[in-house]
Amino acid sequence: MTFLDHLATGSTTVCRCWRVTRRDGLRRGFTDHDGPLSFDGTDFAPGSGLAARAIQQGTGLAVDNTEALGVLDSDGIEAEHIEQGRYDGAGVEAWLVNWADPSQRMLRFAGTIGQITRHGDAFAAELRGLAEPLNVAHGRAYQPQCQAVLGDGACRVDLTEYAETRAIGSVEGSVDFIFPIFDEYSDRWFERGLLRVEDGPGAGLTGVVRTDRLLPDGSRRLALWAPIRAGLVPGQTVTLTPGCDKRLATCRDSFDNVVNFRGFPHIPGEDWLLNPGPEAEA
Known part of the structure; x- marks a missing residue:
C-alpha cells in the first residue's frame, strides 16, 4: 500500500514532521506525534519544539509562504542560538508521515528560515520557499568596481594566505x-x-x-x-x-589578482557627457 492509498482509506495514522538543518550542519527533527519517529537519517522528537501553520503554495513562481511556531527549549531550539543567528537561513523540510509506517510519507514543504521573532519563551519563524532565490537579481552590471566577493569562485584569491x-x-x-x-x-x-x-x-x-x-x-x-x-x-x-574596496588598484597592488578582476575600470562615467572633448577645446 502506498501513502496515497493509505490516505484514501479515510482511516489514517498520519502526523507532521519537520527537519531543520542549520548552516553549520546541525540537524534537528520535530514531530507533532506523541512519540519519536526516525527516517531519512534523522530522529524526530515529539513535543512543542516546532509546529507550522497551514502551508500556502501556488503553481507559479510566487514564494511559498508559511510560518513555523515553537517554544524555546534546551532540548529543542535554544534561545541563545536564535539570538546568535545560528538559525538564520537554515533549511527546513516538512513531511506528512504515516507514523505507523514512516516509509510512507509525502514532502509538503522545502525552503529556508527567514525572519525570526521572539515572544517571551516562544518564537515565530518565517519560512521561505525554494522560489525565493528567483527574486534576487542575477547577471553582471557594467561598472568600474569589481563585482566579485573577495575569495569567492570568481575572485579566486586564497584567503587562507592572508x-x-x-x-x-x-x-x-x-x-x-x-x-x-x-x-x-x-x-x-x-x-x-x-x-x-x-x-x-x-x-x-x-x-x-x-x-x-x-x-x-x-x-x-x-x-x-x-x-x-x-x-x-x-x-x-x-x-x-582582509576586505577589498573593489578597485582595480587594490586588486593589483594588494592581492596581485588583476587577471580575475570582475569590473570594467575603463568604462566612461556619467561625467563624460559634460566633457567637451578635444575637438571642442580646439
Missing part, C-alpha cells in the same frame, strides 16, 4: 576591539573583511569589520558594523581576513 588568528587584547563597548602588537599589516587592511570567532559561546559566528586603525604603539583597533550576538571578552581567539 588570514590572521589572534587573541583579543581588550573590548571596548560591544563592537570595538584592541589587538596588542599587531603592526604587520598597513592601516585599514582589514576594513570590509571578516572577523570569525574561534572559541567560546560564539564559536563560528562572524562579523564584518567597519574600521581598522593601526595605533601609534603598534596595537590595532577594529570596529564591527554590528555586535557579535554571543558577546566577546578579552582572551578569546578570532580569525581576521
Whole structure:
C-alpha cells in the first residue's frame, strides 16, 4: 500500500514532521506525534519544539509562504542560538508521515528560515520557499568596481594566505576591539573583511569589520558594523581576513589578482557627457 492509498482509506495514522538543518550542519527533527519517529537519517522528537501553520503554495513562481511556531527549549531550539543567528537561513523540510509506517510519507514543504521573532519563551519563524532565490537579481552590471566577493569562485584569491588568528587584547563597548602588537599589516587592511570567532559561546559566528586603525604603539583597533550576538571578552581567539574596496588598484597592488578582476575600470562615467572633448577645446 502506498501513502496515497493509505490516505484514501479515510482511516489514517498520519502526523507532521519537520527537519531543520542549520548552516553549520546541525540537524534537528520535530514531530507533532506523541512519540519519536526516525527516517531519512534523522530522529524526530515529539513535543512543542516546532509546529507550522497551514502551508500556502501556488503553481507559479510566487514564494511559498508559511510560518513555523515553537517554544524555546534546551532540548529543542535554544534561545541563545536564535539570538546568535545560528538559525538564520537554515533549511527546513516538512513531511506528512504515516507514523505507523514512516516509509510512507509525502514532502509538503522545502525552503529556508527567514525572519525570526521572539515572544517571551516562544518564537515565530518565517519560512521561505525554494522560489525565493528567483527574486534576487542575477547577471553582471557594467561598472568600474569589481563585482566579485573577495575569495569567492570568481575572485579566486586564497584567503587562507592572508588570514590572521589572534587573541583579543581588550573590548571596548560591544563592537570595538584592541589587538596588542599587531603592526604587520598597513592601516585599514582589514576594513570590509571578516572577523570569525574561534572559541567560546560564539564559536563560528562572524562579523564584518567597519574600521581598522593601526595605533601609534603598534596595537590595532577594529570596529564591527554590528555586535557579535554571543558577546566577546578579552582572551578569546578570532580569525581576521582582509576586505577589498573593489578597485582595480587594490586588486593589483594588494592581492596581485588583476587577471580575475570582475569590473570594467575603463568604462566612461556619467561625467563624460559634460566633457567637451578635444575637438571642442580646439
